[in-house]
Structures are given as structure tokens and as C-alpha cells.
Amino acid sequence: MKNQANEKIIALYCQSKNRDDGAIVRQKKDLEDYIYDNKIKNYKFYEDIGFSAGTLDRPAFKSMCADIKDGKISAVIVSSTDRIGRNPTETSNWLREMAERGVAVYSMDGWNNLKGLKYLYELYKRTEWDSDKVIRHWSTCKICHQEMSHGNSCKISVIHCGGKKYGRIKAGDKLDFIPNMPKGEFCHDCNAGAGQYHHFNCDAEQCPVCHGQLISCDCKIKFDEVKQDIK
Numbered sequence: 001m002k003n004q005a006n007e008k009i010i011a012l013y014c015q016s017k018n019r020d021d022g023a024i025v026r027q028k029k030d031l032e033d034y035i036y037d038n039k040i041k042n043y044k045f046y047e048d049i050g051f052s053a054g055t056l057d058r059p060a061f062k063s064m065c066a067d068i069k070d071g072k073i074s075a076v077i078v079s080s081t082d083r084i085g086r087n088p089t090e091t092s093n094w095l096r097e098m099a100e101r102g103v104a105v106y107s108m109d110g111w112n113n114l115k116g117l118k119y120l121y122e123l124y125k126r127t128e129w130d131s132d133k134v135i136r137h138w139s140t141c142k143i144c145h146q147e148m149s150h151g152n153s154c155k156i157s158v159i160h161c162g163g164k165k166y167g168r169i170k171a172g173d174k175l176d177f178i179p180n181m182p183k184g185e186f187c188h189d190c191n192a193g194a195g196q197y198h199h200f201n202c203d204a205e206q207c208p209v210c211h212g213q214l215i216s217c218d219c220k221i222k223f224d225e226v227k228q229d230i231k
Contacts, residue, residue: 008074010035010043011064015083017052024049027079034077034108053086056094068103075104081111099188141190141199143223150186153196159208160222166208168197175211177204 012031016023024047035043044067051058067073076098078084084105085091098105105111140147144155159166172181172194181187181194190202198205198214200223207214207221214221 007042008072009067010040011046011067011073011076012043013046013048013061013064013076013078013083015048015051015053015058015061015078017050019050027083030079030108031077053082053084055087056085056090068098068101073103075106077106077108079108081107081109083107143200146199148191148199150191151193151196153192154190154199155197156200156223157197158224160224161209161219165224169206169208171196171198171204175206175208177206177213 012028012035014024014027014031016027028045028047031045034040046060046064048058048060051060056062064073064076068076084107085094095105141154146152146155154168157168159168169175171187171192172179174180176198178187183194186193187198187202187204189204190199192198192202201215203213203215205214206212207217207219209219209221210217
């Protein structure tokens, strides 16, 4: 472990259900090469040896999650996505929790929180699994009453303030707090896609009146629903 007092660390997670197949050694070598190439100095390894990725109930994984909840970890890096978990429901819920906590999750095969959640959401739609069981884990927008799953735009496009009507700022607009969002990406907080309306209480939406953060500004905002085609 490399760490300095009061600095958040990068968690390097390894997992293998077999104790003698050399998988942990290969994962650690790949991760060590990665952190060396990227000049990462503050890190800690978490290793689950002899535990299946079919469940997140693994000792080192739980220890890592405890450190995340204590605010000790800023990001998690794994050698491949299947080391996090192979249960789509558990994995998607965990990834969403990490996104909500502001903890980045990266895989050396090019995966991250947003790409991982997008992949899992598409996977649900292509399978015969009970997708309702998964979708229930998404929060519901308080103003349009839709579940905030990926690519699901809020239906409320207009707000009122001081007797005037204002069009809401869309995800990825230049006035948004996450401007120039790439096509196919989603808001880290409410899951609206680029060009869609943020859901209520999203911390990435800018108030069109005062240009501050909409959820914390002092403007007396009222929402209004406008009929539109949500694609």
C-alpha cells in the first residue's frame, strides 16, 4: 500500500474463486503495471482469493466498500469487469451507488461506471430475465413520476419563476454543469442522456434564472409539463 495521511486512495481490486490458478498474481501484475504507467502513488490492494464473483458478499470486497463509505477511496480499478461481479442486478446497483458517491470505477478493458451501467441496462432488455426486478432499483423523479433509468428524459421542459416562463436546460448543453456531454453518455446523477431534460433534484442541472445549481438556488421554481415526443 502506498498512501499519505488524509489523502484518498485508489482501490485496486483482485478476485479469483480458485486459489491455485495464478489469476490473482496476473491481475496484480497488470494493475501494478497500470498504476506505474499512470503514475498513481496512493493505492491499496483488496484481494478475494477463493471467493466467487457470483455474489458481492466477499470479505475483501466488503472491506473495500466499508472504506468507500468512510470516504477513504476516490476510485476503484480492476483488471477486467467480471472481477467486480457476475450478478447483473447486484453489479448494476453497486455501480449506481458508486456513481452517486462520486467514486469512479475503471476497468483496464475500457469500462467505467457509466459504460458499465449502460451495458447492463441494454443487457436486461435483450434477455428473458425479470427486468422489472431490476428497474425497481431506479429512483423515481418527483415531478414527472418516471423512473430515472438510463436515457429516460424528464417530461417537464418548462419552469416558471416570478411570473415568467423559462425553458429547462438539457443535459450536455453549454449552460449545463456537464456541458458537451458525448452522445450515448448519461448524467452521473439522474441518468438523462445527452440532449434530454434532467430529472428533479439532479445536481448537474443549472437554473435558467440565476444560473446557479437548480437544487440549491433560492429561485422559487415551479414546474410545468409540456406535451412533447420523448425519443
